[in-house]
Amino acid sequence: MRINSKLLLAVAVMPLLFTATAKAELNVFACEAEYASLAKTLAPSADIYSATTAMQDPHQVQARPSLIAKMRQADLVVCAGADLEIGWLPMLQMKASNPKVKSTDEGLFFAADQVETLDKLASVERSMGDVHAKGNPHLHLDPERMLTIAQALSAKMIELDPQNSSEYQQSLADFSQRWQAKIPQWQEQAKGLAGKKVIAYHSSFRYLFNWAGIEQVADLEPKPGLAPTSSHLASLLTRAEQGDVMAVIVASYQDERGAKWLGERANLPVLMLPMSVGGNDQSKDLFSLYDSLFALLNGVK
């Protein structure tokens, strides 16, 4: 009798165990490719989907059906935050009707909440264009900030999926060790770039430039969010003629035409830098993305 009931219990519990292991993988929805890549590193067995690629402007994304379907099933949504996704994320959240990812108390994670953003604005006026009032949200190209974000994201994963906490802790330890070993190498590569001046499109590389000591002396956008106009390009040409600018820089999702026009007339190299993982052939994860960025910047003669 006794043995029998134990056997029965074991049989009854078995399917529960199977469902538990089958459900164990965290379903992650990342707004940008850099956070999909980070999530993959921190949770190798998770099911991860990126809403955008490095070729797509994350300020302007269509809240399309596939994104609603993916968010509906997500346990965790990872985004840059600081209102970068303001034009599409709230709409997706409402349409997906997934209460698990509606607030940062639960399965919603904003990278910008974990670190100090640069260029916060005290007041915003419409005449300023599509500015980032909560500070620049393109913060994944600062190695130190990225490490802080990784730690917070790993903690969020453990909070949502405590059963697999040892896996997340192990992955974070691995990542941190490799990342910290890389930082001195990148510092070495940034040495020759310190003090260099560039003209770039938007404030996309603000954190990279800040970290490497590069100065962006002008923006191809006349105002944030607006494409280069001919009068603005003419003023940039005047600026470039001072002779101290190293290169004109655009991100992988930005239109090259304005930069090329300026580059040709000012005799400056035009660099198309990967904005995220997948932004060029070399950028397969965050490590190779940084490697590629420094290689391209150092390749300017």
Place this chain on the structure above:
Amino acid sequence: MSALNTRVSLLALACAFSSYSVMAEDSSLTNPNISAVLDGYYQTGDRPLAEREEGFGLGETELALSANIDDNFYGKITTVIESADGETELNLEEAFIQTLALPSGLSARAGRFLSDIGYLNNQHKHTDSFTERPAAYRAFLGNHYYDDGIRLSYVAPTDLYWTMGVEAFSGDSLRAADEHGDRDFDDVGVFTALTKIGGDIGVESSWQLGLSYLRNENGLAYAEEHEDEEEEVADEHEHSHSASYTGENTYIADFVYKWAPNGNYKYQNLTLSGEYFRVTDIFGEEPGHIDDGLDDHEISDDDYHEGWYLSSVYQFSPSCIRRCALWRSGYL
């Protein structure tokens, strides 16, 4: 049957002269999102049932307030100031609350809101690519159908997007003509059921298909009144939120296909969309009507209205982000 006779207008240009919005991902009652849109337009050609004249004009001014009331509810109020035919009117188009925390893909909305039927109807007019709604919308839904009611929606947990919804509305603006003002209309007159599916094709394209059904308990026009209806409607060129053609059953099939190079919508993108409307059971006998065999009109079950449109919009933005140059290639 009466198919809508529409003319083809080749080019329509629309550009918002000014728009202003203050939004935050963490809106609250003390810090609501505010958006205002001033809609200036330039229109070429004249269109049937149109409320806008040729040339430059000011369309709608929209002011919207929205906020998360708490973790469980979202609320929105939208008022629209419209100028048409030299008159200005103020309409409350939205005033609703929606649930944010119902489990399993469910959500409910109550108050005044835009019905989710069709493709364009739930979109605000200022986001339209064209200065006016397609004729089918103007004829069957009074431009866009918003009303007082409730909605229950469900999104399935599938990789292919699949949503279903049911709505119940007062239906006042979709009531059949009531010449003598003595008709006894149902207070909850409109019920809808709708479903949409959609997904991606590679990185660059996405699509959505929708089917909607609208039951209008007050949509049947009584036989006596229908004879001069068509003439009346054909001349109508004034601003109205009421449907010009009504019926008991409305079926809508819609599709949209969007494309952008690399899936990057910032610089250029293409939207193809189309909808087909079929309105049936348009004429009926007044309750208590006794067929004395002397009436010279016949009521046929085959009576229906239909309307459809196809539109393609190519947006490119060297200098204007929203919509500066729009090409209408087919609009029938």
